[in-house]
Amino acid sequence: MFKPNLLSRTFKVCEVFRRNFTDLPPKNFKIERALLVTKLSRYEFERLRNPKLSETELEKTLRSRGTDYDTLIFLHNLHKNFEHRVAKNFKNAGVEVKLINRTSLEKETLKWADVLIPIGGDGTFLLSANRASPLFAKGKHKTPIVGFNSDPERSEGRLMLRKQYSENVEEAVKRIIKGDFKWMQRSRIRATLLGNNGEIPESVDLHGHAVSRMEQEETRPEYLSPEFALKYRAKMKRILPYLALNEVFIGETMSARVSHLQVVLNHSDVVNKTKCSGLCVSTGTGSTSWHTRLETNNIYSAYNNINRITNQHIEDLKQVLPQLKEMNVNVGEVVEKYNQNLIFPADDPRLCYSVREQICVGVWPSPKEFPSKNFVDNIVVKSRCIDACLVIDGSIAYPFNDGAKVLLENHPEDALLTISLD
Template sequence: MTTTALGLGFKYYLESKDSDYFGLLERHKNHYYALDVVRKELQKANIEARVVQRFYLDRSALDWADVVFTAGGDGTYLLAANKFVNTSKPLIGINTDPDRSEGHLCLPKCEYNAVKFGDALKRLLKGDFGWKWRQRIQVTMSGTHINDDPIELHDQQLIFPEHRFIEHIAEDEQVRVLKPSNGEKETYPVRRLPCLALNEVFVGESLSSRVSYYEIATDTTPKEKQKSSGVTICTGTGSSSWHFHINHLSSSAVGEILNIANQVSGCDFPVGDEAMTEEIMDTFNSSLRFDPSEPLMAYTIRDPIKNAVFHVERTGSFAKKITIRSRMWDACLVVDGGMSFKFNDGAVATFEIAENNALRTVTFD
């Protein structure tokens, strides 16, 4: 079949789903045009560079480079950050589609998107920037299922998932054998997952319609059995993403709370005062975010079940160490929405900030 015939077939396929073929084609061309601008600017500055497709980024490419630029959006940046273990090298994101991508992790898209990459490169070469460190979450697995193969989520749509993109997954992996603290002779394996979470980790049943069952403990709270829609654990970088959107309050919610407070307490809070409502909303929502350099995690219990059996003391807080034991049968542990690990009954995951593995990037602030 010719390329033209393949293109027409793809066009008809997209139209059958009421998708915009020409819009997709335009974005595809824009991305590769922007990528070509980045490549030419590096070449003009006599900087040797290699272009590596996102799913083929491996240890050898990272070891070769002195600095890594991601060209895309936040998803591309996160994929590279997961595999970045050398903290002496910076990772810098360039937004190739500023009209459709927020690119929160990339350089400011208005002034320094891919088409304007030359301006950014001049500042970098002059040293006109500051270093920014982003903490990441390290996950250690023990118990059963710790050696199951990981799955890239983009492959799960396939009937027979291809693992060609994860053949390098074990390159940086550490497997240790530890002795129990009670002095017994038996040993058990501990697996440090080969990727570090820059945004967040999700723990729960693979099918969202199923209830997730687990035991959770933190450095400040005792072990507790819970059922919920899963758990999210984030860094300061991720605190403005999923964590924020799960927990944030709207102005209408604040107004309803004030109204109920008046009814219960007999007080007379000015419910119709929009300025005060906005201030309360902004104050609470701002408390959900914290600095990416802070060695801390925030966790949220999604839709916790509370009844006579399950007593959920708190639905989320901050922690420096979190341990979760799975009581599930088809569960997963997903790092930054990209890499999925099986997390079924008997598996234990420990989450800690990997302070020695903070990601180095730059800021133009």
């Protein structure tokens, strides 16, 4: 009834992929300099938005609009106190420490660090990972990354160290310094724009922070091979300066508007045309993103919210298919197994695309057999949209309107080098 779990089907391909990594682990790795990337708290965000207001005026403004100012300050202090704990423990271990805001990562600072340590939640980790791009670290081994969850009671922090290490920072730091950990690679998506010029459109930071100056780093346009240029009717390509750790999402910015996209899988000759609510291309790390809490048999698990099924889906099927009633199907077990099968390893070299709410009526999709979800090695997407964006990890957005084309693929050298204590 069920397909074999994806984990068992990907072991061989992942092992081949792992052997292609040239710096796992880095030779003679030693931590002497740690770069701590701090969370931008909501208080700091409001402070940046209102630079001309005094503290008293800012408090009055926030309270007047209904903001819980006391909680805002409490959480700000909670995060800052935790940052100081982490910094103090690294300094006590003889490590030189720098603390910077997550939006101010620059090329030279990354080169300085032996390890990158985001402190906050998954958002801080993702923004740090986006900017820890090998595009800006050529000639140097990858800088490994390990994150501390500063508030595990209110943040899931799936990319960070476990809650036990938030409670015992000293133990975590000792293990990291001692080398008592496992190396782990997380695949990332490289996005390459295809067109007749080498320009990179101006990006928008969806968090409302200032876009890092790394955005302006030079990534030179390259001419396409004659065969590739003819196939996709483009002359040049240019790699976007950020790599997606979770996913790339493409769709209209107004959710009520239908996204019209053309998709080519694995450089085939078939152009798949779809109208939908957007296209999500995910890595193994991102297979637990876009997630929600689903309770089955008193077990809480995070699943891909685009593709997951619920108990209600199975109950509805039982009404349509009486044989399911006769089989006495365990609804919770079916849901659990199906949703678990959506998750695949973080170092899997494949990409999984998901067409969100694909229209399947009349001439759509074209061809009719175009699957709404599948694994691919690469994918080319052309926009027929009016006001769309290509969004990297829910953070950096690029305009992606009618005629825009992008190639999404996975390269071993782009993988994020991380440290796992478990």
